[in-house]
């Protein structure tokens with residue numbers, strides 16, 4: 001308040017407050033000013049990167065104005081906010097999204113054309129913000145878009161990694177990881193050097209009596225690292241609301257370097273301190289659905305949780321409310337268990353720092369937090385070793401022990417006769433060394449726990465959290481099926497389809513209420529509409545074919561059936577099933593006469609995705625795909641009837657090209673392993689059909705679009721356990737077709753057979769945990785059905801249109817409304833002036 005401009009002088013301020021541009025000329029003025037002054041370039045020195053930078057800065061100015069307005073309004077309204085804590089935000093590019101969300105893309109296109117640039121080229125200059133691995137991180141990004149578009153007072157909190165997920169290069173068929181220098185120029189962030197929090201590590205706990213004779217604990221000594229905030233504006237679509245994503249960056253607490261050390265000649269060690277501090281936010285761990293238990297990762301987690309909570313508590317205290325009101329002002333959503341340390345940290349702040357009694361603090365904590373589980377895979381469930389936590393966070397470990405003690409006493413009172421339950425549900429696993437089970441801590445410290453698709457939410461109740469359902473009752477556990485933002489995944493990625501739909505529905509309102517897509521079904525027999533739909537798909541395939549040609553040199557025919565599997569490479573996602581199927585198809589094709597071959601449907605199999613650098617089996621799958629591609633693509637027997645492509649460095653901006661270009665996409669995880677999947681939703685929303693197992697959200701997609709519009713195959717989740725048991729203890733029978741595929745690989749058809757031994761042995765010798773052989777026949781048969789179905793192009797088109805029309809449920813807006821109502825108890829805060837919806 002002391003920093004406010006005095007009343008009499010405010011008129012001058014208001015007069016000169018920048019006005020957002022709304023014509024091409026005004027846009028050009030802003031962009032050119034930035035190019036000339038912020039970038040110190042001229043018209044003789046303005047390449048596409050400079051034009052991108054100027055454009056981005058002009059849009060950033062617009063966003064920051066609505067950001068200021070939104071934040072002021074939210075502070076003034078003093079109502080509940082939600083904080084989404086996620087170690088990953090896979091945002092992708094920001095410019096196209098910003099232009100569309102503020103409704104000024106046409107203006108910018110015209111302005112850029114006046115200056116001699118094509119807007120697509122300018123958009124392509126931007127580096128993806130790749131601060132995530134896969135589904136979990138992209139979901140967080142879709143949620144931010146929905147939260148802003150629906151005017152919810154919401155902040156994201158994450159880490160500002162200096163290096164995002166590595167860039168993938170394919171060299172001689174192998175994945176090679178290259179660092180991602182995305183921060184070289186990033187116009188979308190605002191450093192807030194005034195928002196810094198000192199974070200403590202190591203040290204010891206002191207217990208003493210305070211003046212009132214109460215025993216209190218104090219965490220003392222150790223090391224301090226500074227967290228500095230970087231803010232990224234998140235614009236809503238068709239609204240003035242611009243929310244904030246706050247990313248923390250680590251710095252040495254002594255500032256640039258320790259001047260005392262410097263002055264005493266210890267220059268090197270003062271620089272080393274600086275570097276050690278910066279290491280905390282240096283890299284994103286490149287594991288998807290896998291926990292590695294590395295010390296630096298625990299440091300990242302605490303650093304980010306502590307900085308975020310400090311910020312949240314500071315904002316709460318400014319409102320002057322009583323502590324018991326904290327859960328009425330603050331909801332904190334834990335995106336998987338990565339931010340679980342926020343639970344003991346809030347308890348520590350309330351008890352040790354603010355002096356609340358343990359029990360009243362715990363009520364506040366428990367009402368504030370809720371937790372989303374994203375996986376049942378055992379290798380992904382986080383556990384931290386007790387000795388490591390004792391060293392790094394001694395006070396938190398005590399608090400966790402106290403939480404556990406209270407919880408176990410409660411369980412004992414409730415189930416006095418079932419003593420074995422106690423060791424099963426204890427937060428501390430009695431192993432060597434002892435481990436802290438983070439998922440249990442998250443369940444105990446939250447008022448709601450949700451899974452991300454119906455099957456998954458049922459599974460967590462009967463497997464990993466079974467005992468907790470008994471203890472707390474079923475109401476604590478709920479489902480919120482994932483969703484995707486139609487702004488990025490339809491409007492931005494597939495502008496022609498979005499425009500076609502808008503032309504029939506009369507407006508772009510469906511982008512804010514995706515259920516309106518159901519009206520598309522009225523046009524399914526409209527010949528003109530069908531023709532355009534088909535042309536758009538073909539054009540999208542041609543765009544992808546061009547990308548493939550430019551990046552790999554391979555020519556593929558856009559008229560062929562495009563069959564796409566893009567996602568992280570993982571044994572449970574079964575890219576190996578797909579590539580074995582390709583080999584099977586190739587063998588079948590070669591066995592046909594040239595005449596018979598002519599009657600078959602040409603297919604292009606397109607793969608993409610990163611393997612975790614230490615995940616050897618996943619890397620072997622990438623190698624096999626590339627080796628198979630090399631052989632098949634050069635085989636004149638099959639020619640254009642079969643092609644295999646691996647698209648390098650799959651990321652969000654590549655997905656925007658790939659997703660609209662599918663005829664079929666593959667979502668073929670072993671039943672019960674894929675929590676939800678979200679790319680399945682993206683592909684169907686863009687008029688592609690899917691082949692999939694009865695897993696994750698595939699099941700709900702089927703329910704919405706109808707069984708006739710999806711190609712399901714394979715064993716059901718309920719049968720998986722028995723099948724696995726049979727593999728180990730019964731008489732294991734390898735599928736015949738698959739056996740022939742393995743023979744080819746073993747015979748060296750695809751290069752050094754040794755390279756693929758482990759992949760085959762996992763199936764034939766080690767129990768085929770992912771049921772590749774069990775599902776192989778059903779998979780191949782279903783692929784044949786797809787060939788047949790594709791021959792009837794009219795029927796295929798009907799399926800495509802009908803499916804899109806029925807996808808309204810899968811908007812992340814629906815998903816966020818569910819969280820707001822059933823978990824956060826959160827109301828939107830409409831901006832005072834709202835922008836009109838606009839392309």
Ligand code: 6GP
Nearest residue numbers: 135136289374452674675676677678
């Ligand atoms: C993923 C799940 O594997 C995917 O099925 C789901 O759609 C996505 O989360 C969003 O809910 N999980 C992860 O990426 C992960 O690392 C720990 O979970």
